[in-house]
Amino acid sequence: MSLNTPYLDCARSAALEAGAFLREHFGSELNVNALEKHDIKLELDVQTQELITQRLLGTFPDHALYGEEGIAGNPASDFQWIVDPIDGTVNYFYSIPHFCISIALREKKTLLVGVIYDPMRDEMWAVERGGEATLNGKPIHVSGRTELSEAVLSVGFSKTGTTINAGLPMLEKMVHRARKCRLMGSAALDMAYISCGRLDAYIEQGISLWDVAAGILLIEAAGGKVEMNPRPDNKDKYSIVASNGKLDLAD
Ligand code: LIP
Secondary structure, three states, X not given: OOOOOOHHHHHHHHHHHHHHHHHHHOOOOOOEEEEXXXXXEEHHHHHHHHHHHHHHHHHOOOOEEEEOOEEEEOOOOOEEEEEEEEEOHHHHHOOOOOOEEEEEEEEOOEEEEEEEEEOOOOEEEEEEOOOOOEEOOEEOOXXXXXXXXXXXXXXEOOOOHHHHHXXXXXXXXXXXXXXXXXXXXXXXXXXXXXXXXXXXXEEEEEEOHHHHHHHXXXXXXOOOEEEXXXXXXXXXXXXXXXXXXXXXXXX
């Protein structure tokens, strides 16, 4: 039984508004805040998070917000919005139309709501704790594939030499065992694709909570499984194995 709270509608509205903003600026000249070896930070990331923050904290002023571009609101609140305003920023910068907005809400450590919106395909994944995972309002579920040889997996390499080196052995093994491996550059869309059966698993070694929080609730509600472990070298980064819950991904 879903919670039937106002949180999901507010998250969807914020994601739609941010999506329209990103579509409007897609392909235009972009202000770059930082050019790193394996990452790019855009002024648009900051502006999009500000837009989302206004919508969410304007409706729930006593809440906290923890996003890729900073924190806002009441840090003492039990209710915390977890936001990635542009998941797939490097794709966005290179005009690759594969990115999304990811918004989750948790009460203490319990995820209540998750929304992932792809503005280029107008695809909205949404879920409320206890309710069905949906794509554009229709119920979704993970794939039924049980054999790795039939599976399509996504692998991410995050942003540092350490996480790239940590991910390579897994990729080398999986690329021979799976039907295909993909590296698509958006963790949140990888999670959303698992929830609706387009992908069968996603593995990354140095992901942030805002990249995957909404996707965790979506995948679990759609019948899948997510394992996350803090990295020993950085407590704010996680190794993640998300899947349809039917594949043997052990070493
Ligand atoms: C991205 C993730 C992707 C990861 C990238 C980056 P961002 O998020 O979605 O899976 O490999 O390094 O972290 O930074 O574009 O929001």
